[in-house]
Amino acid sequence: MGENKKYNIEVRLWIEETEGPFLGIGKIWLLENIRKTGSITNAAKEMKMAYRQAWQLVEEMNQRADSPLVEKLLGGKGGGGARLTEAGEKAITVFYEIEKRIKDFALKETQNLKF
Numbered sequence: 001m002g003e004n005k006k007y008n009i010e011v012r013l014w015i016e017e018t019e020g021p022f023l024g025i026g027k028i029w030l031l032e033n034i035r036k037t038g039s040i041t042n043a044a045k046e047m048k049m050a051y052r053q054a055w056q057l058v059e060e061m062n063q064r065a066d067s068p069l070v071e072k073l074l075g076g077k078g079g080g081g082a083r084l085t086e087a088g089e090k091a092i093t094v095f096y097e098i099e100k101r102i103k104d105f106a107l108k109e110t111q112n113l114k115f
Contacts, residue, residue, distance in 0.1 A: 007113040009106040013099045017064050028095050039081040
């Protein structure tokens with residue numbers, strides 16, 4: 001007999017919308033970085049992502065959510081910033097809550113895995 005092997009169940013969560021993937025961990029990290037840095041530019045830098053790409057992701061999320069997740073602030077000195085709306089904050093919370101429940105379930109199932 002072979003030695004006892006260990007198996008893990010891995011899951012990756014994303015939320016789909018009629019037009020395709022809407023919210024996954026990458027966009028959640030982008031939202032968190034916007035919250036942390038107060039701007040899309042700085043959030044993009046933090047993630048080594050092109051500003052244009054970050055901006056497009058934000059536009060896409062805003063259009064496809066029931067209400068915008070990110071609010072752009074008009075610039076004074078040093079240009080405008082951005083902040084999360086209540087919907088944006090909720091998106092982060094809900095995503096992590098669902099992910100935790102799924103991971104807990106996967107962990108429980110892992111304990112019964114035998115092949």
